[in-house]
Amino acid sequence: MAHLPTCPASRTLQAPCTGSRAAFRATHFASFAAAAAALTFALHLGCGSVQAATLPEPTDVKVLCDSSCEAKIDSVQSQTSKTGLKYKDITVGNGASPPVGYQVTVDYVAMTPQGKIFDSSLEKGKPYDVRIGSGQIVPGLDEGIKGMKTGGLRRVYVPGNLAFPKGVASAPGRPRVPPSSPVVFDVKLLYIPGLSDDELTLE
Numbered sequence: 001m002a003h004l005p006t007c008p009a010s011r012t013l014q015a016p017c018t019g020s021r022a023a024f025r026a027t028h029f030a031s032f033a034a035a036a037a038a039l040t041f042a043l044h045l046g047c048g049s050v051q052a053a054t055l056p057e058p059t060d061v062k063v064l065c066d067s068s069c070e071a072k073i074d075s076v077q078s079q080t081s082k083t084g085l086k087y088k089d090i091t092v093g094n095g096a097s098p099p100v101g102y103q104v105t106v107d108y109v110a111m112t113p114q115g116k117i118f119d120s121s122l123e124k125g126k127p128y129d130v131r132i133g134s135g136q137i138v139p140g141l142d143e144g145i146k147g148m149k150t151g152g153l154r155r156v157y158v159p160g161n162l163a164f165p166k167g168v169a170s171a172p173g174r175p176r177v178p179p180s181s182p183v184v185f186d187v188k189l190l191y192i193p194g195l196s197d198d199e200l201t202l203e
Helices: 019-037 068-073 137-146
Strands: 041-044 049-052 078-080 084-092 103-111 119-120 128-131 153-158 183-191
Touching: 078 153, 103 137, 137 153, 137 183
Parallel strands: none
Antiparallel strands: 041 049, 078 084, 084 153, 103 119, 103 128, 103 183, 153 183
């Protein structure tokens, strides 16, 4: 542990006085000194001044919808399917849409309705390959991808009955998702092998 800087003698606290009133003051002085000592663990103490300790920079969180995207998403018109699935097309793609049975490559960020991320292909560093209509992913996300076009970015609001029937366990830095509770996915359709003309949509 680093040694705290020592103030000049002229700036140190004076010793408590003596006598009956001195005992009372000494007790309170000791309490004050203990509190001040505890405070120095969180603050850098300078002679004649106190400065807040520099906190470490928060870890960058990779997202598909950044702050500027979030600022305008409320104005994006939502669509609701017959199953109760709701989605917003943040960016409408200009490529093909995936037929049932086709494999697609996507990036996704899975969140609670409060915006807390519990899974993300971005953090894993690799897009996700999934076959549409095969039951490999939760029904709500499967349905949400079907109507997309390559290059598109969509926010999918999945109701509990189309989400995780057994829930998702918590992990360090990740919230728990209760069984059959609503979740939100940001998903970008990158590529459809056999239908995409090229892989420029990966950019």
